[in-house]
Amino acid sequence: MDKYRVIEVKEAVRANNDRRAAELRAAMKERGQLLINLMSSPGSGKTTMLTRTIEALAPEMRIAVMEADIDSDVDAATISATGTRVIQLHTGGMCHLDAAMCEQGLEGLGADEADLIVLENVGNLVCPAEFDTGAAVNVTILSVPEGDDKPLKYPLMYEVCDVVLVNKIDVLPYFDFDLDKCRANVEMRHPGARVIPICAKTGEGMDEWFQWLRDQVAAIKA
Amino acid sequence: MDKYRVIEVKEAVRANNDRRAAELRAAMKERGQLLINLMSSPGSGKTTMLTRTIEALAPEMRIAVMEADIDSDVDAATISATGTRVIQLHTGGMCHLDAAMCEQGLEGLGADEADLIVLENVGNLVCPAEFDTGAAVNVTILSVPEGDDKPLKYPLMYEVCDVVLVNKIDVLPYFDFDLDKCRANVEMRHPGARVIPICAKTGEGMDEWFQWLRDQVAAIKA
Numbered sequence: 001m002d003k004y005r006v007i008e009v010k011e012a013v014r015a016n017n018d019r020r021a022a023e024l025r026a027a028m029k030e031r032g033q034l035l036i037n038l039m040s041s042p043g044s045g046k047t048t049m050l051t052r053t054i055e056a057l058a059p060e061m062r063i064a065v066m067e068a069d070i071d072s073d074v075d076a077a078t079i080s081a082t083g084t085r086v087i088q089l090h091t092g093g094m095c096h097l098d099a100a101m102c103e104q105g106l107e108g109l110g111a112d113e114a115d116l117i118v119l120e121n122v123g124n125l126v127c128p129a130e131f132d133t134g135a136a137v138n139v140t141i142l143s144v145p146e147g148d149d150k151p152l153k154y155p156l157m158y159e160v161c162d163v164v165l166v167n168k169i170d171v172l173p174y175f176d177f178d179l180d181k182c183r184a185n186v187e188m189r190h191p192g193a194r195v196i197p198i199c200a201k202t203g204e205g206m207d208e209w210f211q212w213l214r215d216q217v218a219a220i221k222a
Numbered sequence: 223m224d225k226y227r228v229i230e231v232k233e234a235v236r237a238n239n240d241r242r243a244a245e246l247r248a249a250m251k252e253r254g255q256l257l258i259n260l261m262s263s264p265g266s267g268k269t270t271m272l273t274r275t276i277e278a279l280a281p282e283m284r285i286a287v288m289e290a291d292i293d294s295d296v297d298a299a300t301i302s303a304t305g306t307r308v309i310q311l312h313t314g315g316m317c318h319l320d321a322a323m324c325e326q327g328l329e330g331l332g333a334d335e336a337d338l339i340v341l342e343n344v345g346n347l348v349c350p351a352e353f354d355t356g357a358a359v360n361v362t363i364l365s366v367p368e369g370d371d372k373p374l375k376y377p378l379m380y381e382v383c384d385v386v387l388v389n390k391i392d393v394l395p396y397f398d399f400d401l402d403k404c405r406a407n408v409e410m411r412h413p414g415a416r417v418i419p420i421c422a423k424t425g426e427g428m429d430e431w432f433q434w435l436r437d438q439v440a441a442i443k444a
Contacts, residue, residue: 041264042347042376043368070348072374093378095317095348123375124348125264126292126317145367145390146265152294153345154264156315168367174393 003080006073006088007108009101017131021099024134032221034116034213035102037135039157041150042123044143045167047075049200050118054082056210057116061217064111066119068097075120085111096127099134115217125154129161136220143168144177151185158189163196165209170199225302228295228310229330231323239353243321246356254443256435257324257339259357261379263372264345266365267389269297271422272340276304278432279338283439286333288341290319297342307333318349321356337439347376351383358442365390366399373407380411385418387431392421 028035040046047067054063064085067075076088087109089101097105102119111117119135121128140161142150145168151158158164164186166179183195194212198205250257262268269289276285286307289297298310309331311323319327324341333339341357343350362383364372367390373380380386386408388401405417416434420427 041345041368042372043263043365069375071377072371074371074374093352095346122348123263124317124346126344126346127349130315143265143367145365145393146263149294149296150264152296153291155293171367171393171396174396 004076004086004088005108006076006090007104008092009089009097009104017098017100020103021132021134024099024103025136028134028136029220031112033114034217034220035135036116036118037121037133037138038118038141039121039128039138039161040123040141041125041143041146044123044141044146045200046120046123046141047078049141049165049167049198050120051078051082052200052203052206053210053213054079054084056206057213058082058084061115062113063116063118064109064114066102066105066109066117068120068122070094070122085109085114091122095122095124096131097121097133098131102133102135116213125150125157129154129157137162137216139163139165141165141167142182144171144175148178148182148185151182151189155189158186158193161190161193163194163212166195166197167200169197169204170202226298226308226310227330228298228312229326230314231311231319231326239320239322242325243354243356246321246325247358250356250358251442253334255336255339256439256442257341257357259341259343259355259360260363261343261350261360261383262345262363263347263365263368266345266363266368267422268342268345268363269300271363271387271389271420272342273300273304274422274425274428275432275435276301276306278428279435280304280306283337284335285338285340286331286336288324288327288331288339290327290342290344292316292344307331307336313344317344317346318353319343319355320353324355324357338435347372347379351376351379359384359438361385361387363387363389364404366393366397370400370404370407373411377411380408380415383412383415385416385434388417388419389422391419391426392424
């Protein structure tokens, strides 16, 4: 028997999205559940970061995950191996998720008891940033090999994100990546956005991220 | 005075795109010009690869470049520094280019004498694959830090590409990237697609890519 469901999600009419997203956000707050929209380029380490986060925080909070992908189940299988409740959302070629697709995912997930629900969006720095999913916070990962200029080239992604996790800092010596320049580029797009350098593989810097998550979960229940 | 122009390009009606692309492709063949559509994730090294290619091949063929980006001029400035004719195309938030946008770029570029014209598409593994730009060949870069599973997760990109450049092979020792698995994943999506492992930074493997380009330029003039 499969350990996770796979469902096809369908987009709603664009004009209604902002209203639906606001309603979903209010409903999640009412239920005391923190919904996070995790976005990034393909291959920046979303699933690895998520796996480490689950391993660290599962003893102290209930976590559930929605994995969005165009076609494969690779990520849901990885998350499922941690014993976490997870659902795979197939977008049928769509490059992003909207609030309606997120709602369909939450329904399929059936995690009414979760404290933290993470929506791992399609790997794409452009389109996902254009659609409010209804999440309380937007988080993006920028991995060192991608370069410190990404906030210059993908402005909207960095404008809408509250936290930027700079991942794969273990390979900083092998790439031309300037962490100060990266911080300045993020600050230009979103003044006050939190930048947390991490290495999901080695665990470096992850404590700051875990504490940020704990604070957010506490705040949504307040 | 600026060394390159920046123009805003606009999308045409979707239904007409395939016809326009076919017409553009026929016109380029007629003129003996090779148009390449270069796609990849953000930060996989498209501009660096292109810079090295220009440095190596400029003495033997006339090259021109169209840089597409949502907002910045970072890439056109880099290419311009090589002395190559280049234009920056701004998509105004659009996540891809279509044949009409490509035509507008060619008009602005004014490179009727070029043997090879490279269109560097928006960094995105999803949407650019859906739109035929009129290019003779589609090329994608998969960089080692992104992982060997990308053809599983972004099927269409790998179905439409004739060549996959596996870039940043200098950092293979630091990442869990299996080149054989990568080749098998590409082959599954596009049987017969050419996979060329390269390191644009060090030049490793680039000769095979240069030769492939020479052969394509010769073929379009035949």
